Amino acid sequence: MQPRRLTAVFDSWGFERHSSRTSPTLVELYRRRDNPHVRTLAVRLGILLFLATPLLAISASLVVSWNNPAFAWDGVAFGVALGVAFGVAFGVAFGVAFGVAFGVAGGVAGGVAGGVAGGVAGGVALGVAYGVAFGVAFGVAGGVAGGVAGGVAGGVAGGVTVGVAGGVTVGVAFGVCCLIVYLRVPIYALEALWTWLLTTLCETGQLSWRRAALRLPFHYHDVIWFPLPRLRPFLVAAGKENVALGNSLIAEAADTLGQKGPAQKALVELQAWSLERAAQFRWWARVAELDLDFLRIVETPTLMRSFRDAARDLYAAERSRSHHHKNAALERARTTLQRVQSAIVGEPHPEYLERHLLSVARTWLAVVAEEQASLAISMRERPQVPTPFVAGEVLRASNRELFKGRRDLTRIIDHDLTGDRRAPFLLLGQRRMGKSSLLNMLPEHLGTGTQVVTLNFQGLSGETHLQTPHLWLEQEVAAACGQAPSPPGRTAWGETLKWLEQVDAHLQQQERRLLIAIDEVERLQDEVERGRTSTDFLDLVRAMGDRLGRVRVLLVSAHPLARLGPHWVDRLISVVQRELGYLKPDEARELMCQPIDGFPDIYPPGGVERIAEQTRCHPYLVQLVCDKLTFSLNANERLQATDEDIELALDDALPNAEAALFNALWAQQTVDEKTWLARLARAPVPVARPDRVLKGLIRHGFVEQRAGDMHVAVPMFGTWIRDRKPEDEPPRAEAKDVVEAKTTPLA
Template sequence: MTSPQLPPNAYTNAPQQYPNLILGSLQLLFWLVFRPSAWQNHLKRIDPNLKSDSPLIISLKQGRWRNLALWRLFIQGYFILPILANFLLGLVLCVLGEPIANIALRVAFGVAFGVAVGVAVGVAVGVAVGAAVGVAFGVAVGVAVGVAVGVAVSVAGCVAGCVTGGVTGCVTGGVAVGVAVGVAGGVAGGVAGGVAVGVAFGVAFGVAFGVAVGVAVGVGATINSWLPVLSFPFLILWNSLLYRLDKGRNGKSPCLLRFHSAFWDEWQRLHLRGLDEYLLFVIENNPVEGKAALEYLSTSPQRWAAQAVQIELDALSLQSCADVEAICKAHRSLVTGELESEVSPLLRIFSRISEDVDAALNQASAYNQRLLLRDVADKLNLQLQNFARSSDKYTVRFYPIIKSWREIVTNYVDELAKIAELRQEIDSPYITGNPITLEQEIFTGRNDIGLRIEQLLRDRRRPPLLLYGQRRMGKTSLLNNIGKLLPNNIIPMFVDLQGAPSSASDHAGFLYNLAREMEKSAKKQGLTLPSLAREVLKSDPFTYFYEWLDKVEQALEQNTVLLALDEFEVLDNAIAKGRFDEQDVLGMLRHLIQHRPRFKVLLAGSHTIEEYQRWASYLINIQVVHISYLKEAEARQLIEHPVKDFTLRYEPDAVERVLQLTRCHPFLVQLLCAEIIVLKNEQDPSIRRLAILADVEASIPEALQSGSFFFADIQNNQVDATGQAILRFIAAQGEGAIVSCQTLLQQFPDANITFNLLLQRELIEEVDDGYRFQVELIRRWFV
């Protein structure tokens, strides 16, 4: 993700080492202290099997000595670093006025001892330990003389041992290295300083050793606790300087952000103030570099800054939406599921609104677009009021955005209305591709079915209900709108089993999705149900689901739930495939019906229970509610007055022809009327708003074409080859033709079962001693 102008792997835990031997050596030492993950990744680049606590001699014995990168690491860690450390020591002593001869002696001793001890420890203990001990020991020897040699070396050895032991995960090993080095230094000091010095060291060491070990252990064990606090003020100054320099350079790439301590100090847990502002500045000026930095920080101790920046980026993205097209795409870029913070509910609000706008703009007619967008505008008004009551910093940040969205949606609705009136276009309110939702005004009739369901719900036997009807008869539309037909104390909870519940992989997923759909449906009715977490269901799904139902009953107060399960056949398929256990799932429904009087269960499908024996054995005494064609008065209303202020008028014979062609089939009435509106909108405005018989006839071919998915489903999925042949034979006899049973049996002997199926599917009907098509439009499809 890094820019070509950036150093390779600049915003990762695997930065490249400087090619220069000296700078690269210092970089290794820096990684050991501040960035151990970079050190580990550097070793993996040299050899995937090389680890920081692997003894160097093992690596050489395993035949890796031909690896030039390994020799480079050996030279940098065990030769160059001790030399550099003692050279720096020599410069300091020179400034302090130490004689040149003494400086040369100390540096020579320091380098010699540092290299020797570093190699020895590296070979015996590990790569990281050897490098750190070599540097610490070499400096200590260079500083020390006489008695001080022993004391300083012992302390330095203890400190180095504990620090490096901490790096490699072994504090005890570090203490042991420190003690051994201290003893060796004491001996070296004794030899170098003569007998008297040796005696003096023996006395001094006894006192100093205990203190030195204690200090070393304390320092090594707690350094990661106190060093971040001690260095914090200096880091803030350093980071602020980088930010100022970058702003002065106008964000020129590559930025200085990579030198920010958040990218090299892995021990710093305190929030580095201003990091979020700096990161946002880089993202705005260098998106590629900024996103690489954002990705790195999202898994680092400074992830708070990444989260704050991501929230602001989401806000800026939402704020940039200048029209409804931009709003409808906004939900695609919002990651609302992964970001769990106080701003998550706000982002989910915007995501849902964006999805609603997207659904509205996908409507085929301008009328339905306006209808759904008005509902979106109402939701935005409600959210705007809620936002105005809150003083939370994020709500205040997003308030202008939701206000802007409301204005955009409202203005677009007004613009659509003006365009339609100016062109004198007829808005089509008809819904032919999807079920009619609660918000859509066009839902018509079905009062008799609503009354029948209400009567059965009051039955003391509490029988389960089956809403049975052929496809596209309006079952789902009825369930979406059934709350309009029932008393207020009955709360419909609609669950589409074709969706998430039946797609789950286990019982916990099924019950979680079932509860979630119930919550969403109840919310549309103004009732808030308690939530049910997925994690709770994992150990004992049905027990915890029953406990959740107890809470739901408490929330119901005096109301009754109508649990409407649409497309129950899909759940049966999941049971047949073994994804769910029949006894557990269907037994749960039976238990719900028998032992929870506040819950009524209604199934909906295009098959009878007799066709699904397993359901019949669990749902005893099920009552069937048949949904079929609309009543003639309901169909007339759907044709002439589908919605308020409908601008198209029909001549009487045109209405009669629509009724003849469709037989009041709800889907086919809408299909044909929608095509009539399309035809009228192409005509001259002087005759546009009056439909005549010729308009109806001219719309039939287009209706057969645009509704081909409906007719093809009948042909391919609802009847077999014999059934298709029978339908084609009857269709060929002409409109309204009745074909005698004798004729049909001569053409199709032994087809009694098929005739019964065609009758059950409501495709043909018995008339006198023959059969004919029930619906003329379906007959025309089979001609």
């Protein structure tokens, strides 16, 4: 039984550990003499102490007594008896493991020492001391309960080697003792041969991997300093044959001294094998969850995460019925795998894992190529309308093709950043108008001379710095400007302002600018009303406009400042307001007809105009209706839409528009505003002199004048308002200044 496992067995039997011993005493074992395992253990220890000790002592004495007529055999008997006696005594006092180890080592050493004299005895003493020191100290005291092999080998080999050496210098003898006692080279040679033999027998089919695994040397011997030859291929083959067995063997081998390296390499090979099998059988979902054999027992390295990302895209492609989405997912997977391949090839000295993952990447790329070829055939045989429209998601650089228009606004922002202008900006726009998408596109439009840092206050409630949002700003700016001075990290926003002045001076030297964009800044007011933060952040924004030249602030909101509260108007009185409104008709047409290169002409005559009219060129609604239309065409396996398809897409889009847009737009209106919108939704109203409420609705794009009448600007929104339940509508009230006769348009 392996010493470390012997200690574990003692623990499982409930024997209490002490600082002075790691095994039970003979008395404790005697109390459990009815246990068959205890009896078996006692028999083994007894054989080792009472039988093996005399045999080892006699064998060693035969070697030492060669050509030594003065050898005293009676001294051997006395030494063995004395060692065994001390072993029993120590077994009672300090535990059976220590007692047996000391008894065997002392018996053999004492027996040999009793039979010789002079230098030889001194050599034996030296050898015994060395053997016992390393065998017992590294065994018993180190928790390897017993260390019997080390003690025996030390006593015998050390005594014989140094004794026979005689006149040889102590240094040479000491070195030989090191090889034999500490490194255990003779034992290792036998274990290496045995491992090689087991692997060969298994490979030739003469022995099963499971049976051979029980006979591996590291099961019985912890202190194997060197890797066992052919252990790695044994572990790999056993793992392929039986996953549970492979995992168990790798874990056990990795827990021993010299077999950790082979175990780690075997695990790498099995991981690569699992990934290749996953590609062969298309187990993308399992790879995405790291639910493959041999991938669950280790931390996930960076390259392995890349395979997980590729598997997610491949799984998405497998489940998608859209040719466009399937092709996009396959292309993302191919790009990810090519990056892995390039990263490994670019390494001058790739690690063992990287070398094997390179082969896996090639296998996966071949599978992706097969899937793309199969998709190309499907696209020719069963063509579909591409479905590139993204409704509701923030556009990023990866889908910049869908970002249409806004060029005039980006030019204005770029213009406002130049010169000596310092006041903060306010970008005002309705919900889902594309404000966040615009922020993502600003770096490309503004160029490298302007660094854009974006904070989204939508997640302010979950931020660590909820009460001190200026510290959040510090962190983001410091991360973006790597060469800037270190931020102070203090609760007073005045310290942040002083630090930003240093950043401003740094940017001045580099002739660069910094734009800090704060998306959904109105969420700050929500937290102020909850009492979880204050308006001090607005003081910082105002002070930044007064004292900084190269650092500018862009606030993004769906609400005008007056609606957020008087403190917003007071703190930001000098703000430069820019509005993000509906797309222009030609921009909306481009979005519908050319969302991506090669998009087919799917609309009936007048269909584009119908969608533009009903959505009022609202970017979210345009994408939503077009997405519904393309989905319907593909579901019915048609490539050309009819007028009925357009109307059906408009109707199908209403539930999504309600959840994602209309409810929020309606909730932000006052009672008077809701009254006006409900009235206009029922029928256009001619107005001679609009009141304050109606003027506000016109200013913010909810109401428009057409042919002298007031209309809800977005007909889809008007339809939704008109179809609302009666209990959801505001109380009916006659709007002021409504006249029946047609009036002149508003100036």
